[in-house]
Amino acid sequence: SPEAFLNSEIFRDIYFNPKFQSRLSLVVVDEAHMVNVWGLVASGESKGLASHLKHMERGCFRPGYGGMGGRLMATNGTPLLMMSATCRPIAIKKILESLKLTENMVEFVRAKLTRPEIRMLRINMEYSLASSEDLAGLYSTQEQTPNSKIIPTLIYSTTRNLTRQVLHVLNCARESNQEGDASRTFSRRYHSVTGDLDKADVTGDFTKGVFPVVSSTMALGLGQNWKRVRSVIHIGQGDPASICQILGRCGRDGKKCLAIMLVEAHRKNGKNSVSDFTNVEFQNDNDRMDALAITPVCLQVAYLVDN
Structure with a gap:
């Protein structure tokens, strides 16, 4: 969970252990749009957005998540896979900024979001x-x-x-x-x-x-x-x-x-x-x-x- 990823000393010791890092082949972030949500809180941008407050439990009580970028990038070049069903271009831009990435460093795979049923x-x-x-x-x-x-x-x-x-x-x-x-x-x-x-x-x-x-x-x-x-x-x-x-x-x-x-x-x-x-x-x-x-x-x- 993001909580363990950021706050658990035990997990941090394992994660940064050279033996663990040498075996790490992929880091996956599911629901990647949440990185943008948490980033809005950490940066203070959410204060002026009524839309952010409409969902009490979307992440407004977890401001530390705006700092996930540094931890995700400290992997000695291990590939990062981010997945989301709902991620607008502006949200993608914010996520890349949070992770200190540029678009030419990322390969995008896009598909239509259709649920006719x-x-x-x-x-x-x-x-x-x-x-x-x-x-x-x-x-x-x-x-x-x-x-x-x-x-x-x-x-x-x-x-x-x-x-x-x-x-x-x-x-x-x-x-x-x-x-x-x-x-x-x-x-x-x-x-x-x-x-x-x-x-x-x-x-x-x-x-x-x-x-x-x-x-x-x-x-x-x-x-x-x-x-x-x-x-x-x-x-x-x-x-x-x-x-x-x-x-x-x-x-x-x-x-x-x-x-x-x-x-x-x-x-x-x-x-x-x-x-x-x-x-x-x-x-x-x-x-x-x-x-x-x-x-x-x-x-x-x-x-x-x-x-």
Whole structure:
């Protein structure tokens, strides 16, 4: 993990041991776009970006990761392989700067990011983000539709507090009377502060089909490859690259699936119509976040262009 890579004295002693270095043939960085995210924090650039704060657990609490470059480069010429499904040109530029690399030192292998099996819907929210009440309309009562008939779904919120509110809304909609029950049979929550044993229970029971819905932050899913997930719901605004990663967690088996974006109808201090975008040559992350909520372009195309 990046934590061990940067902070573990034991791993550092092994990593820089001449015998280890002599046998090291390749260093791989998966989810390489996160190097840019952490770099924004370390450099202070994230302070002015509302898009960065929309996903509480994306990395804003780990500022040391902006310094990964020095450690990655201290390998006596060992090849470095960086992989990501969502990495815009500007993010690639920032990553190369962080790693002290130039483009002529890197060989790029690019492929189209197409997931035709995902049906994407963007829905304007009628209620506030804090209430998460828009979710209630997606689920009928337990008597009408038993848990066994609910498709496996991941519901992503932008903060840990909202994951609890989502459970409350779902409990009321289902009329299940399981509020506060850690072993509830419809939905449970997952975030970075969830205890290790609870995390194992949630992921294990969800995989086994014990319950169909997980309410979570971005702490869930990075590196996961659940083939049973049929639907992903994201509530609120967020960085388009991060949302693209989230929505891509459904339909991993290649079968038809549904991705839903619940967006705020009016974004305070944001751009709320196409005409608000006056500088078409440059868009910062806040602009991209607002554009995703209103673009008339097919969402599949929008994500493809963005990445």
